[in-house]
Amino acid sequence: MNLLLALAIGGLFGTGVHQLLRRSVVRSAIGLVILSNAMNLLLLTTGAYDGAVAAYATLQGTHSDALPQALILTAIVISMGGFSFVLALLLLLSARHRSDDIDRFTELRH
Amino acid sequence: MDWGLLLPLILCAAGVPLAAALGADLRSARAVRIAGAALALLPLAAVVALAARLPEVVSGGAPSLVLPWMPSAGLAFSLQVDGLGLLFALLVTGIGALVVLYSGFYLDHDPAAPRFLATLMAFMTSMLGLVMAGDLFTLFVFWEGTGIASFLLIAHRRDDPAARRAALKALLVTGAGGAALLAGFALLAHAAGGTAFDALRAAGDGLRDHRLYPVMLGLVAAGAFSKSAQFPLHTWLPDAMAAPTPASAYLHSATMVKAGIYLMARLNPMLGGTETWFWLLSLTGFATMLLGAYRGLRRNDLKAVLAYSTVGQLGVLMMLIGQDTAIAFKAMVIGVLAHALYKSSLFMAAGIVDHGAGTRDLRRLGGLRRAMPATFVVALIAALSMAGLPPLAGFLAKETLIATAVHPSDSRAFDLAMTAGTVLAGALVLAQAATVIHRTFLGRAGSAASRAHEAPALMVFAPAIPAAASLVFALLPEPAGLAAFLAQAAEAAHGATVKVSLAVWAGLSPPLLLGGVAMSLGVAVFLHRRRARDLEGGGAPWTWGDRAYEVVLRGVDAAAAAMVRVQDGRLRRYLVVMLAALGGLLVLFGAVPLPEATPGGGVPPGGWVRVFAALVALGAALASARLRDDLLAVLALAASGLSVALYIALEPAVDVALVQVVVDILTTVVLVLALRRLPRGPAHEPRVPERLRGAVPAIAAGVVMAAVAYAALSSRPRESVVTPFYEANAVARTGASDVVGAIVVDFRGYDTLIEITVFAAAGLGVAMLLGAARRGRPAGEARAAATVGVAGPRTSPFLHLLAWVVLPLALMMAATRILYGHDQPGDGFTAGVTVSLGVALWHAVFGLAATRRRLRWARPRALIGAGLVLAMAGAAAPVLAGQAFFSPFDFGHAVGLPLPPGVHFGTAMVFELAICLTVLGSAVHGLESLGGAAPLPAAGKKEDAR
Known part of the structure; x- marks a missing residue:
């Protein structure tokens, strides 16, 4: 199971990087989302306990680890915020250059 | 807890906003002058507050104030005033008051005068804190404060590139020294187990025997040497003369450059007395003394002559601290006082000359005694003190210096060298002093003499006070109070009793005779000064510091240029570089070692659904990469995110799964909305080679991440330290299940x-x-x-x-x-x-x-x-x-x-x-x-x- 999960996370990450490095603005943004999904999955599954039930005081049985869950809750929200800001920046840039090709964004070239 | 110690600091600090607030209202030269005079009342009040401490300190007290700052790190804001600290504190505030008064006149036509005055007050606060500090880190904070203020003051004329360069040089040289000092202080505090000077004194022997002693001493000395312009780090000080003259008089001769002297004197009871200490300080000081005495002779700029003679005097003081004998510390405290008095006076007089004659180039000056009689008298008294003639303070300083030199120390050879060196340096300094007076006020009238005019009385008053003081303190028949105070200061540095007498006539003695030799030698040098100049060489040792500084600066520039060339503006290349660096770091720090596969992992109950979820998440992500149509790709992404949510729900982590679901939907909506507004440029379907190039980092990243994930999953701790706390306290403390x-x-x-x-x-x-x-x-x-x-x-x-x-x-x-x-x-x-x-x-x-x-x-x-x-x-x-x-x-x-x-x-x-x-x-x-x-x-x- 660990191996399978590791491969899935690695696969998601690789796909994310692949998308991120593409020239299209949308694809690059999609890559960013896949990357954060992969990382959140990794963080979540490295919790200390393999729970049978969710971490509710009212539920009997082994609880899953509440700590990484609380932390990635924050991570998900922050990456959503960051993602929309980056997307807005990309939109502005593509409007300015009248193209969705990242290689045409030449502001940093000197 | 002596809260009164804060008073002088607060008085000086209050001047910063007051001076800055004047900014908009100083329209006339008169207003600037009045503002300067009014502002000078603050340091004057600080002088009174400090002088009130004299009886207590002279009788051996050391009032202190310790405020907790960061107790968990053992840091405190700590003030303590003993004889040494009080001597410097009185100089800082006393000369400070005069310099502020003088600045108002000097800068009366400068629209940036309020900025200058505010920075000057900020410097005064820092310098006062430095000499009143009771522990290492309080001292360090103020130490850096003086460096920043010095930078701002040197660069006061912002549009002058030379001033900016000089300011940067001073900042970099003393700043690098400050970094070394911080490291040295950290080692000291660690070795002594405390940061207060009291604790360090108690740990003195342990420190000197510590195996890191040479490192500590080296680092601390590097800081002190850079600040006090010791060879070969002295090069920033002559350049710093680009500052307005009040700043030169105050920071770069009377106070800040003595911070290194103060620090070494302060640390002498803890670190001094060893052979390393003796040779390091003696030789550095010796070389600096001769360098300053010789180089000053040749300058054509009035301020440059004074700057080099300051360098020489700083060398003398550093050498004296290295001796670690009672008489040496007596010579040091007298030297500090005498130098501060005559040099600040001379600098301010030089500023008046610059102001009145429009230049400070010695080639264009001369014969100013008629146009500026008052300034002439003041400068003459100060220069006589500098030359070491009786009955002035400088004479006492020179006599005790020579007495220290003939006093037997650890090394016979060095005694001889020091005796010869001090006599020679004394002669050269006398020649410098004579040159300054002769070429400025005497002789034929220079080209600038015609329009020279005397400064207002109050402006001449400022340098007249220290000049008069150097006369009075040597003329008074054995001023016992002052002697006792100086003895107290010397004792704080020496760590043992020091006797100080200030009698000008102490009978016929070897020092007096040697002083006579120095004097006649000095007159000879002055008369033949034109010949002495031919000794200048190109690759002389005093240029080493400058060259090293230039090499380092060029290196930094070259490195920056190389960095900029690597960044070619292609965003995707930046990403690849970042990912490669991340992967490299992971491999470098061994984050990817594959652990032993743990047996019995198997598929947990209900695990097949998880397998399904993981596979769909991956498959949908791959599909979003393959699909040509952007909208379909976004939808595939949504499917991938929902599968991730499903996996999270099976963890089971219901709250996270819910958030993941709504965020996934929101992301999809946002992306679809963005698609609408995206312009369609010319098609850019990647060709095969480009695709392959894109695939390499992707596959590498995927493999590395899979390995990291596998390592993390297999070797994670199975017992959490933190979670049980939350589990146990959730209901009890928050009422949440x-x-x-x-x-x-x-x-x-x-x-x-x-x-x-x-x-x-x-x-x-x-x-x-x-x-x-x-x-x-x-x-x-x-x-x-x-x-x-x-x-x-x-x-x-x-x-x-x-x-x-x-x-x-x-x-x-x-x-x-x-x-x-x-x-x-x-x-x-x-x-x-x-x-x-x-x-x-x-x-x-x-x-x-x-x-x-x-x-x-x-x-x-x-x-x-x-x-x-x-x-x-x-x-x-x-x-x-x-x-x-x-x-x-x-x-x-x-x-x-x-x-x-x-x-x-x-x-x-x-x-x-x-x-x-x-x-x-x-x-x-x-x-x-x-x-x-x-x-x-x-x-x-x-x-x-x-």
């Missing part, structure tokens, strides 16, 4: 507060970037688009009905999430996003304008503001009940409200509501601006792309 919710809202409430603030900022940022924040009516085409709905003009009645039904449902769902968030899955964040999605559906169906008109409550900015204010208020409310900020508090329970079971009216619910409002506002704001039709600015219109 949802542990994750309790962590988010209560235990880590601060985190969440910051998180929603970031989310709010993101929404506001998106709106600002995309221009939806602009008020007013969108024009023409845009208005038409805004009235018919994001989805276009034709929407079916079914969709209208759906929008009408969905929004109330979303609101109800949000309400239950907020009410039961503590015990059931879901929280304020999900609630906020859910409602915002309902509003987004309205945008799509009815259009932005209609939505805004009908849903009057959905005002993004008001919602964000209300949410954040409510969050802060809810967090602060427990404070009223005497509890800590952000502590859980159940109002309903406290008041006795009849509430249904499972509903708690407390801080947690308020916070959930606040989160919901903030998130709703931010999401709606972002969605509105993404869905809007206002055209985005294209290149070439307002701002050029390049």
Whole structure:
């Protein structure tokens, strides 16, 4: 199971990087989302306990680890915020250059 | 706890805002002069406050004040004033008062005078704190403060490139020394187990025998040498003469450059007395003394002559501290006092000459004694003291210096060298002093003499005071109070009793004879000074420091240029470099070693669904990469994200899964909206080689991440340190049975507060970037688009009905999430996003304008503001009940409200509501601006792309 999960996370990450490095603005943004999904999955599954039930005081049985869950809750929200800001920046840039090709964004070239 | 010690510091610090506040009102030269004179009253008051301490300190007391600063790190703000500190503190404030008075006249036509005065007061505060500090780190903070003030003062004439270069040089050289000093202090504090000077003195022997002693001494000495312009780090000081003359008189001769002297004297009882100490300080000081004495002779700039003679005197003082004998410290304290008096006086006189004659080039000066008689008399007295003639303070300093040199020390050879060196240096300094007077005031009238005029009386008053003091303190028949005070200062540095007598005539003795030799030699040098100049060479040792500085600067520039060349502006290449660096670091630090495969991993019960979820997540992600159509790719991404949510739900982590679901949907909506507004440029389908190039980093990243994930999953600890605390305390402390919710809202409430603030900022940022924040009516085409709905003009009645039904449902769902968030899955964040999605559906169906008109409550900015204010208020409310900020508090329970079971009216619910409002506002704001039709600015219109 660990191996399978590791491969899935690695696969998601690789796909994310692949998308991120593409020239299209949308694809690059999609890559960013896949990357954060992969990382959140990794963080979540490295919790200390393999729970049978969710971490509710009212539920009997082994609880899953509440700590990484609380932390990635924050991570998900922050990456959503960051993602929309980056997307807005990309939109502005593509409007300015009248193209969705990242290689045409030449502001940093000197 | 002697709170009175703060008084002089506060008096000086008060001058900073006062001087800065004068800024706008100083229109006339007269106003600047009055401001300077008024401001000088502050340091004058500080002098009085410090002088009141004299009786206590002379009788051996050392009043102190220790305020806790960072107790967990053993840091305190600590002041302590003993004889040594008080001597320097009186010099700092006394000369400071005169310099401030003088600055008002010197800069009376400079519009930036208030800035200069404010910086001068800031320097004074730092310098005073430095000499009053009672421990290492308090001293260090003030030490750096003096460096910054010095930088600003040297660069006062901002549009002069030479001044800026000189300021940068001073900052870099003394700043690097400061870094070494900090490292040395850290070692010292570690070795001594304390930072207070008292503790260090107690640990003295342990420090000298410590195995890191040479390192400590080297680092501390590097700091002191750079600040006090010791060879070969002296090069910044002559350059610093680019500063306005008051700053040169104050910082670069009387006070700041003596900080290194003060520090070494202060640390002598802890670190001194060893052979390393003796040779390091003696030789450095010796070389600096001769260098300054010789180089000063040759300058044509009046201030440069004085600067080099300062360098020489600093060398003398450093050498004296290295001797570690009672007579050496006697010579040091007298030397410090005498030099501060005559040099500040000479510098201020030089400034008057510069002001009155319009130049300080010795080739154009001469014969000014008629035009500037008062300045001439003042400069003459100061120069006689500098030359070491009786009955002036400089004479006493020179006599005790020579007496120290003939006094037997650890090394016979060095005694001889020191005797010869001090006589030679004394002769050269006398020649310098004579040159200054001769070429400025005597001789034939120079080209600048015709327009020279005397300065106002008060301006001459400033240098006259220290000049008179150097006369008075040597003329008074054995001023016993002063002698006792200086003895106290010397004792603090020596660590043992020092006897100081200030009698000018002490009988015929070897020092007096040698002083006579130096004097006649000096007169000879002065008469033959033109021949002495021919000794200058190109590759002389005194240029080493300059050359090293230039080599380092060029190196930094070259490295920066290389860095810039690597960055070619291609964003995708930057990404590859970043990923490669990340991967490299992971491999370098061994984060990827494959652990032994743990047997019996197997598939847990219900695990096949997880396998399914993981495979779908991966498959959908791959599909989004393969699909040609952007919209389909976005939908595939949504499927991938939902599968991730499914996996999370099976973990089981219900709260996270819910958030993942709503965020996934929101992301999809945002991306679809963005697609609408994306311009279609020329096609750029990647060719095969390019695809392959893109695949390499992707595959490498995937493999590395899979290995990291496998290592992390197989070798993770199976017992958490933190989680059991939350599990055990969730119900007891917060009344929440949802542990994750309790962590988010209560235990880590601060985190969440910051998180929603970031989310709010993101929404506001998106709106600002995309221009939806602009008020007013969108024009023409845009208005038409805004009235018919994001989805276009034709929407079916079914969709209208759906929008009408969905929004109330979303609101109800949000309400239950907020009410039961503590015990059931879901929280304020999900609630906020859910409602915002309902509003987004309205945008799509009815259009932005209609939505805004009908849903009057959905005002993004008001919602964000209300949410954040409510969050802060809810967090602060427990404070009223005497509890800590952000502590859980159940109002309903406290008041006795009849509430249904499972509903708690407390801080947690308020916070959930606040989160919901903030998130709703931010999401709606972002969605509105993404869905809007206002055209985005294209290149070439307002701002050029390049």
